Amino acid sequence: MMSDPHARLERLTSMLRRRGVILPAFEIHGGIAGLFDFGPVGGRLRRRLNNVWLEHWASQGDIVEIDSPTITPESVLIASGHVGEFNDHMSECNACGGAFRSDHLVEGFHPNPDVLATADLDQLIAKNNINCPTCTGNDWKPSQPMNLMFSTRIGAMKGGRTAYMRPETAQGMFMLFPALYRHFRNRLPFGAVQTGKGYRNEISPRQGMIRLREFNMAELEYFIDPEVEPNHDFSKWDSIRFSLVPDPEIREPLEMSPAQASSENIIRHPTVAWFMARTWDFLVSVGIDPSKIRFRQHEGTEMAHYASDCWDAEIHGSYGWIECVGIAHRGCYDLAAHESATGDHNLRAWRPYDEPKIVDKTVLSGKGSIIGPSFRDIAGAVNEALEQLNQIPAEFPFELSLDNGDQVMIEAEMVEEKRIQTTEHGEWFLPHVVEPAFGIDRILWHVLDHAYVETEKGGEAYTVLRLDPSIAAIDVAILPLMEKDGLGDMGHDIHRRICSTPNLASYYDGSGSIGRRYARADEVGVPWAVTVDHESMQDGTVTIRRRDDGVQVRIQLDDLVETLSKGTISSLF
Secondary structure, eight states: OOOHHHHHHHHHHHHHHHHEEEEETTGGGGGGOOOOOOOHHOOOOOHHHHHHHHHHHHHOOOOEEEEOOSSSEEHHHHHTTTTTTTTEEEEEBBTOOOEEEEEHGGGGGGGGGGGGGGHHHHHHHHTTTTTOTTTTOBOOOOEEEEEEEEEEEEEEEGGOOEEEEESOOOHHHHHHHHHHHTTTTTOEEEEEEEEEEEEESSSSSSTTTTSEEEEEEEEEEEEEOTTSOOOOOGGGGTEEEEEEEETTTOOOOOOOOOHHHTTSSSEEEEEEHHHHHHHHHHHHHHTTOOOGGGEEEOOOTTOOOOOHHHHHEEEEEEEEEEEEEEEEEEHHHHHHHHHHOOOOOOOEEEEEEEEEEEEEEEEEEEEHHHHHHHHHHGHHHHHHHTTTOSSOSSSSSEEEETTSEEEEEEEEGEEEEEEEEEEEEEEEEEEEEEEEEEEHHHHHHHHHHHHHEEEEEEEEEEEEOOOOOOTSOEEEEEEEEOOSTTHHHHHHHHHHHHHHSTTTEEEESSSSSSSHHHHHHHTOSSSSSEEHHHHHHHHHHEEETTTTTEEEEEEEEHHHHHHHHHHHHHGOO
């Protein structure tokens, strides 16, 4: 077969489109860059990949699934730093008006251009006389940051509230921390996962499924106590050497087990190392070639301001090394930001002391003669809220949050300072968070890329998509030798029986020669094909063919569904 990688990519893309896996969206209206449809094969394939991902993390035992809205109020994203900061630099061509990501324009002239400031990008563009990809001119406007979030409004007319389509799922999980804390009986560590749509108004979408405006993501927020030493068992990976690319200012690339990398502080936190190892497991389980996975540490200049360590799981495919997973230690940045923005202290967790502490402290106490008449029925709630203040406000008046969420204004004359001695049994603190964030579309693309095999059969080109059965869109193809003599009816009956079985899917194909039908099934990754022939009518047996080598065995029809549903069909070969 031809070895030209670009030609192979073209053939793969064409096949995916032809077979209903991934197709350009809104094509009859001219299409929109960065938007794709998952067709009748791709839709189920993506869902199965999602499900495998969810089950992978649920198996840890302290991680649950949640689902939060895709529309996020502006106030949430102001607190998180996305408003005003969630930017890419854009360069606009004066000649044709084309807009492009500045860091993409200078990729060949800097090893990591996405860390460059505006002036540095403009300097590189000018110094290297970079041409416009559309019109080949080189007259550029100064680059400028562009916020990538899609804006919308909640409510009608002037009363509407500014909001954005979520750029990530993480903020929804931070908002749910109080509910998660209650669910886990007020004990850390625990985590939450969420899958679903994210939206980023990319300046110049490219590389097919790699850079999209609407995309599928899967994120995990794992809440930990920073003062408790984690106890992760890395023994499963002792014999595996991960390809690690640390910050080049610190170390050269190396191969090392996650336990060793953690113990030598190459990976700076054991829980980050743990999730890197679990990420490696997931990627390999869905068909990613282990030799094409590496973990790259963010350089100091590209590290997010809130992160103490961050590693990208990169996968090598037709577009080179592509970041598909980011695993970051976010500290308490997000919870602290939302607490600061709202004054809500329910984003904290309780840490008991080993021994009670006697503490002298100054507190605010409400003056009954003023608090009572001023607040009447809620005077008791106001006094309780005053007693719970962690520190005395620097100035008056100030807003006091009650347990029910209401806010009241406290004037200086309403309270007095008192010196008291208390016994404290613990303290409230903001948990830290480790976040693995997965780009499902990017991973799915690489699964397809790695599974796509071009070979020959009978002197003709032959394509096989060697998908792992756990994520294959179709479990089995039902192929009657012919559609007459009752074979077609029997095939349809088998097809309906399989489709009515939970978590199984089949498709029926009675058109063309049996060889052509095998080829169509192989091309979309169906792991098993069942042939119905005249012998089937006589003794109730069918032939099962294995996709990857064409080996066939005979099985009783009554055993077919059971072996498929149990996932034990491979034991027949």
